[in-house]
Amino acid sequence: MKSNRLNTWRQSTQWRMISREAIKRWNAKRETLPKCGARRKRDGLPCSQLAKENGRCHYHGGTTPKGDQWGLVQWPNGKAPDAEAKLQAKLKRIERIRKAKAKRLAAMSPEERQRYDQRAKTHAPGPAAERARRRDDRKRAAEIRASLETPDEKPVSAELAELQRQAAALEEARDHYRRLAEQEQAKQDRGVFG
Numbered sequence: 001m002k003s004n005r006l007n008t009w010r011q012s013t014q015w016r017m018i019s020r021e022a023i024k025r026w027n028a029k030r031e032t033l034p035k036c037g038a039r040r041k042r043d044g045l046p047c048s049q050l051a052k053e054n055g056r057c058h059y060h061g062g063t064t065p066k067g068d069q070w071g072l073v074q075w076p077n078g079k080a081p082d083a084e085a086k087l088q089a090k091l092k093r094i095e096r097i098r099k100a101k102a103k104r105l106a107a108m109s110p111e112e113r114q115r116y117d118q119r120a121k122t123h124a125p126g127p128a129a130e131r132a133r134r135r136d137d138r139k140r141a142a143e144i145r146a147s148l149e150t151p152d153e154k155p156v157s158a159e160l161a162e163l164q165r166q167a168a169a170l171e172e173a174r175d176h177y178r179r180l181a182e183q184e185q186a187k188q189d190r191g192v193f194g
C-alpha cells in the first residue's frame, strides 16, 4: 500500500538525515530573519517570533490588516472547504475576546478608563480615509476650542493693564497729596502748640 511505503520511507535513516539537514539549514536562516519587536509577557524581553511585514509576529499584530480593513475582524474565505468550522472558531474567539475585554474594562480605574476611551477614539478601526477625516475633525475642534479659550484676550488684557496703570498712578498721586497735606498739618500743629 502507498501509505505503508510512505511510512517506511519516513522511518528510514536517509529520511532522517535529509530532515535533520533541512532543519539545520532553516534554523541557520531563521537567525538572520527580522524578529518581532513586541515585549513578551513572560519576561519582558523582545519577542523572538519571526516578524511579518509590519515588524510584528502573528501573535503581536503582524496579521492586523492595513488600509480600509485596519482593526476590523477578518472573516474566513467562504470558498474554503472548512469555512464553516473556521467561522465558528472565529466567532467563539471573538466572544472570548469580548468577555475578557469587558472584564478588563470593569477592573479599570477612572484614569485608566479615561485613557482607554481616549485611545479608542483616536484608534478607531475602519477605512483609512474615514480615520483621516475623524483626525481632521478632532484637529479642527481642538483649534476652535483653543481659539475660543484665548479669543480677543490680548486687547482686553491690554485695556485692563492700561486701567490698572492709571489706577496705580492715581493712587500714587493721592498718596503724594495726602503726605503733603499731613506735612502741612504737622507744620500747622507745631505752629499752634510749638
Ligand SMILES: [Zn+2]
Residues within 6 Å of the ligand: 036, 037, 038, 047, 048, 049, 056, 057, 058, 059, 060
Ligand atoms: Zn511577537
